[in-house]
Structure formats: C-alpha cells, structure tokens
Amino acid sequence: MSSSRKLVELFYDVVSPYSWLGFEVLCRYRTIWNLDLKLRPAFLGGVMNASGNRPPAVIPNKAVYMITDLNRLAQYFHIPLHQPGNPFEVMFEKGSLPAMRFLTAVAEKDTSGGDTVVEKVSRELWNRIWSTDQDITQPASFSEAGLKAGLSASEVEELINLAKSQPIKDRLKSTTQEAINYQAFGFPLIVCHVDGKPEVFFGSDRFELLAHCIGEKWLGPQPEKPFSKM
Amino acid sequence: MSSSRKLVELFYDVVSPYSWLGFEVLCRYRTIWNLDLKLRPAFLGGVMNASGNRPPAVIPNKAVYMITDLNRLAQYFHIPLHQPGNPFEVMFEKGSLPAMRFLTAVAEKDTSGGDTVVEKVSRELWNRIWSTDQDITQPASFSEAGLKAGLSASEVEELINLAKSQPIKDRLKSTTQEAINYQAFGFPLIVCHVDGKPEVFFGSDRFELLAHCIGEKWLGPQPEKPFSKM
Secondary structure (H helix, E strand, C coil), X not given: CCCCCEEEEEEECCCCHHHHHHHHHHHHHHHHCCEEEEEEECCHHHHHHXXXXXXXXXXXHHHHHHHHHHHHHHHXXXXXXXXXXXXXXXXXXXXXXXXXXXXXXXHHHCCCCCCHHHHHHHHHHHHHHHXXXXXXXXXXXXXXXXXXXXXXXXXXXXHHHHCCCHHHHHHHHHXXXXXXXXXXXXXXXXXXXXXXXEEEEECCCCHHHXXXXXXXXXXXXXXXXXXXXX | CCCCCEEEEEEECCCXXXXXXXXXHHHHHHHHCCEEEEEEECCHHHHHHHHCCCCHHHCHHHHHHHHHHHHHHHHHCCCCCCCCCCHHHHHHHXXXXXXXXXXXXXXXXXXXXXXXXXXXXXHHHHHHHXXXXXXXXXXXXXXXXXXXXXXXXHHHHHHHHHCCCHHHHHHHHHHHHHHHHCCCCCCCEEEEEECCEEEEEECCCXXXXXXXXXXXXXXXXXXXXXXXXX
C-alpha cells in the first residue's frame, strides 16, 4: 500500500441518501487509506438539470427498490438512515438549495484545514432529513444543525446571513459547475486524483473498485463511533 | 457459513453488459457460496416497457460514464468485455429478441440439471455482442454460438427452429413477466430466496450486500478459467 496522501473529492448534496452513504464511508476510510478528503457540497438540482437526468424515484419500480436497497445498505453500513414520511415532498418539493447554500457558507468559513466543520454540519443535516424526518429548509433548522455540530449561536447566525449573499450563491454554482465539468449526472460523485489524472466514480457502490484504482484495499463497512449515540 | 444450498435466480438479457458481469460473478460463486443458481434468460425490452424506465445511455453523461465504468469493472473482474463499435445500434436498433428466444429454446432443452448448456450458450452470445463485436440477431450467429458452446450442428438447427415456435415465445414472455412481478426496472435482476422470502437485487454492484443477506462472505472478483483462452 502506498504511503502518499491521496486527494479525493466528494461532491454531494444532503438531499441525496446515497450521498450520505458515500460520505460516511469516505470519512471512515480517510485514515485507513490516507486520504486527503475534500468535501465539496454542491447542488444536485443543478446537476440533474445540466445533464438532463431524472431522479430514479420517478420510475415507480425504482422508487420501491430504492426503499429496500437503502434500508439494507443503511443496516449493513451502520448508518441510521430512515425514510422520511413523504420522501417525494422532501426531495422534490422542498429541495435542498437553502441547505446547500448554508453548507457552502460553512465551507467558506471552515478554517480547520480538514473540512472538519463541514463534515459535522453535513452529518447533522443528513440526520435531520434522512434520519429524524425534520425540516432542512428553514433558518431555524440550520441553526439547530449548526449548534448540534458544535458551532456557537453567533457563528450560526453569521453563517445563516452569509448563506444569502451573492458570493456564497456564486461559490455553490461554481462547485456544482465543477461536478458538471466532470460529467456528473447525479450524486455522490467521487473524484480520485491518481497520478494527476481524475478517476471519476458515481454512486456509493464502487468502493472496492475505487480502492483498487488508488492502490488500496476495501475492508467493508468499517463501523465507527459517530453513530454510537444513535 | 451455512451448508444449505441457496436458491438464487438470475434474470438477464445478453444485450446488457452489466448482466454479463453479474452472470460471471454468480457462476464463479456457485460453488463458493453453495448456490442453486437458476439462469433465467428474459427480455430486457419487455422490462423497460413495463416499468417505464429508459436505458441509462440516453443521458449523454451516463453513456460516457458507462464506458469508463464498464472498462474498469471488466478489468477488475477479468471479463473480456469490450465496447462494440456502435453500442447504440447494437443495443437499441438491433436488439436481443431473437437471441433471447434462442436462449429460451436452449433452456427448454437443457436437461443438464444445472443450466450448464444455457450458461455456455449465454457466454458465447455475450462474447459475440460485448467482446468481439459480432452479430447476435441472425440464425448463422446463433449457430456459431451454439457450436462454440459444444452443441452439435443438428442440435443447433433444432434449437433455431424451436426458437420461432409459439411455446418458446410464450415461455420468454412468461419469464420476463416473472421479473416484472419482482418489480424489475432493468437487468440483471438477482432474486435470492432467503428463508422462503425473495430478496431482490438490481445490478451487479450489490454482491457484498447479497453475500451478507445469504449469510456468506464476499471474496472479490475470484477470477476463473473460462477466460484464460481470451
């Protein structure tokens, strides 16, 4: 196994449950595979529009399958994912644009060097939408998620205001455009930089292959601490 | 690991390259996991129609991704898959109805007890369409595939005639309908019968999860002999 740090970018949107799986797996493997993991919150709606793709759930049989598939994967990967009461409303009517702008503001102010704050706030937002069936469209929701992630009340307020600014809107657009430039048609999109060349993986079901591409070994779900509290 | 034989059905169409991956993996794991593997040749076009699904390749970015993805998977799984010169013509214009009727006739006459002949002929058809870019719509093509699979000239002729009969057309429809009843929206569709309950998996990227569901362990690609000649 190589000892050099491997640059891996994860483009994701918290509206996407498969992105949550990909996010947790890559966070768990950050140390195991010695990854320089860059979290790239982006807007799935923009990617779907640009690529002309349709959400899988518009095909009834796919929607039915997704429920079973997500439940099995969540159990196998020890991720506390539970279907919201009305997934269609959550995914297609409410959407994630304000949430992803908020996360982009978090990314803008995250000076941890390892996307630590972005990681924590992303997880709290996923916990809301894909575990406890709570809103992720209102400022009060961002506030709760931010506080749970360890931010102070004043930091959260500043981020909520920042999220409405043009530079943050532009930054989210630009990150989304980067994913589109990698020919994204959905999320998660994982870009591994191998010998200076990007290897692009779509979805949360290519980790064994991804490991092979970066000269590492897939060791299965590797459950970790973050969810012991669940 | 359990010692009881596990009934697993694989619904597939030779027009589908991901089905080839699933087919080879399950054939390789037949002994390792003690599977009672039932090969169920069916018609993908019927499943797509019934479910209202569209082929992934109609989204340009998906088509581009599929090429990379299939190449990487084929290499990793040691399957001699190569893109045909004109995949769109092969998949959408020429199609696989006569080929799947021929395979259904093979299944009808396969008295090996372990789908041995169906397995060999399926592999030869996949080799034609997804490896050496040869036709799979004409009787001469079925004849070549059948002979390569070890059938005699007279057996092949009988099967080509049988493939045109109403009972074989009906059998293919009925197998396709079984897949639709499992809420298929594409192939491969893998149905594991676990404690009398069907666990349905779509695609060729859930083997680790499938292993977990049937109480077995995923051991990676497990390359085998069939392709040493390639």
